Amino acid sequence: MNPSKAILIIIFLMLLIIIFFAYTGIDARKPEEAMYTLIEKLTELNRAINRMVRNLIWSIRTGIEERFSR
Numbered sequence: 001m002n003p004s005k006a007i008l009i010i011i012f013l014m015l016l017i018i019i020f021f022a023y024t025g026i027d028a029r030k031p032e033e034a035m036y037t038l039i040e041k042l043t044e045l046n047r048a049i050n051r052m053v054r055n056l057i058w059s060i061r062t063g064i065e066e067r068f069s070r
Helices: 003-024 031-068
Strands: none
Touching (some): 003 031
């Protein structure tokens, strides 16, 4: 891998982490409270992703059923 690409990826990941902490409002000075907040946010994110995947699979399945049931 090109060193410049690796540096860009590292900078991008750091930016994503900073944006995540700024968006969720997690205070790093209170680690226990931050951990609980982080767990809650990740749980919400997991549920949202599961819901999107479930809806995508359902729409693909119903599309296939409609197409081949004729």
